[in-house]
Amino acid sequence: MVSEHLRELFPNLDQCDETSPRDPLYNCFAWALRLDDTWVEPREYADGYWPEGVSRELKIESFVAFFSLHGFSICGNSSYEEGLEKIAVYADRNGAPTHAARQLPNGKWTSKLGALEDVTHELDALAGSDYGEVRVILKRTNPFANLVQS
Amino acid sequence: MSFDRSRNVQFRNDRQTKMSRSGPMMIQELIAQPSISPSTRDSAFWSDASAGEEESVRVLSRSIIERFARACQSIQEKADEFYLSQSKPEEAERMMRLSVELYKGLTKPLNDLLEKSTPADRELVMRGVGRLETAESVFNSLADQWRHERGATSWASQMAMQPSYQSIIGMGPTAIPFILRELDKQPDHWFWALRSITRENPVKPHQRGKIREMAQAWLDWARNRGYQW
Numbered sequence: 001m002v003s004e005h006l007r008e009l010f011p012n013l014d015q016c017d018e019t020s021p022r023d024p025l026y027n028c029f030a031w032a033l034r035l036d037d038t039w040v041e042p043r044e045y046a047d048g049y050w051p052e053g054v055s056r057e058l059k060i061e062s063f064v065a066f067f068s069l070h071g072f073s074i075c076g077n078s079s080y081e082e083g084l085e086k087i088a089v090y091a092d093r094n095g096a097p098t099h100a101a102r103q104l105p106n107g108k109w110t111s112k113l114g115a116l117e118d119v120t121h122e123l124d125a126l127a128g129s130d131y132g133e134v135r136v137i138l139k140r141t142n143p144f145a146n147l148v149q150s
Numbered sequence: 151m152s153f154d155r156s157r158n159v160q161f162r163n164d165r166q167t168k169m170s171r172s173g174p175m176m177i178q179e180l181i182a183q184p185s186i187s188p189s190t191r192d193s194a195f196w197s198d199a200s201a202g203e204e205e206s207v208r209v210l211s212r213s214i215i216e217r218f219a220r221a222c223q224s225i226q227e228k229a230d231e232f233y234l235s236q237s238k239p240e241e242a243e244r245m246m247r248l249s250v251e252l253y254k255g256l257t258k259p260l261n262d263l264l265e266k267s268t269p270a271d272r273e274l275v276m277r278g279v280g281r282l283e284t285a286e287s288v289f290n291s292l293a294d295q296w297r298h299e300r301g302a303t304s305w306a307s308q309m310a311m312q313p314s315y316q317s318i319i320g321m322g323p324t325a326i327p328f329i330l331r332e333l334d335k336q337p338d339h340w341f342w343a344l345r346s347i348t349r350e351n352p353v354k355p356h357q358r359g360k361i362r363e364m365a366q367a368w369l370d371w372a373r374n375r376g377y378q379w
Contacts, residue, residue: 009302024338025361027304039306039339039359046307047341049359099304114302115309115339130301 006119010129016119024115029063031112032087032100033070034144042066058096060135063089067138075139078123080107085142088123092132099131230322246323247376285321289328292318310342319346330372331379337365344368 002013020036029040030049041048042056051069055062064074067087078088080103088109090099101109104120111126112118127133231242296314303309310316318325319342326347329340341364345351352371357363372379 024336029304030359037360037362039361041304041306041359043305043307045342046305046310047339047353047358047364048306114304115297115300116302130303 003117006113006116009113010126012128013119013121013125016121016125018117018119019110020112020118022116023112026112027114028100028112029066031110031118032067032102034102040066060089060091060095060097063097063100064136064138071140071143072138073140075137078103078134078137080105081139083142083145084139085144087138088134089136089138090126090131090133091135092130095135097135099126101126230324242323243375246326247378285324286328289318289321289325293328293332306339306342309339315343319343322347326372327377327379330369330377333365334369334379337361340365341368 002010002016003018006013006016006018023036025039026036027039027041027048030036030038033040039048040050042050042054042058042062044056050056051066054065054069064072067089072087075084075086078086080086086103088101088103089097090101091097099111101111101121101123103109108120109123110118110120123134292314296309296312296318299312299314300309318329325343329343332338333340338361341351341353350371352367353364354367357367
């Protein structure tokens with residue numbers, strides 16, 4: 001079941017589960033790291049969290065560097081692999097990052113949609129919207145592999 | 151409740167004398183007496199008046215409310231001017247506080263009055279306080295529009311570029327109490343607007359991205375400067 005406002009924003013989102021209420025306290029890049037109390041944003045004047053020493057340019061390379069601080073590296077595919085945690089970073093046609101989604105143990109993906117809800121979805125369901133397309137997949141050894149996944 | 155006609159008449163005469171002065175004089179007088187509490191005095195006045203003499207109350211009320219509205223407007227405009235020029239920031243803040251006090255004092259008697267008014271009277275009264283009522287309703291409308299317009303963007307910097315958000319910034323210091331009220335109710339991305347309007351930033355570097363902490367920093371900042379919301 002897809003809410004009307006989400007269908008308007010994401011025409012390819014045929015099916016998803018909303019897993020949180022709307023919340024402006026955190027965004028997708030925080031949620032990719034399992035944080036639900038932080039707004040991650042590189043632009044200096046945007047008041048978001050961004051680590052010292054990582055480029056603030058809105059480029060894929062900046063986000064690869066950002067996620068590498070948390071143990072992620074570039075990966076060749078988006079298939080689910082036991083023991084690995086994967087993140088997909090979306091970018092617009094200019095290559096500017098727009099969104100990130102985190103893979104769940106069932107192979108689906110969880111996304112925080114801006115200041116809106118968290119949803120569980122197929123990877124390509126958000127493509128074609130303002131988020132553009134998936135540009136890079138990152139992976140790390142899943143530090144929560146032996147815990148219940150959220 | 152018993153109706154003390156002599157007290158009520160005397161009170162009204164006092165009020166009329168006060169309110170019959172010209173705008174600038176009244177502003178000076180109000181600034182000189184920041185302890186004036188319109189809400190308390192007006193509540194007593196309207197409570198007594200509700201026991202009778204509704205027609206005279208309506209006539210008087212228009213005069214009082216319109217004068218209040220003009221005073222608020224003048225004070226806000228002066229505060230805007232000081233804010234923009236940065237020449238007298240303390241005076242600007244003092245004026246903003248005063249206009250907010252006046253506005254809050256006005257709300258209760260206005261609502262009481264409107265309940266009893268005919269449609270024609272209601273229109274007259276609303277015209278008298280048009281700018282103040284408009285400021286709050288315009289803000290609420292723009293804020294709703296902004297929450298819709300910002301869609302699912304992951305960037306606060308894009309949210310702040312929405313025309314509705316820019317319009318709120320364009321309201322200037324008038325918008326500050328309304329923004330603070332929103333921030334108090336539900337922390338959200340109002341920081342850009344507050345920074346733009348006030349040219350200050352009480353958020354410490356380690357708080358960046360922690361929306362609740364950032365909201366609290368701004369609310370503390372506002373309380374220290376006497377803002378009410």
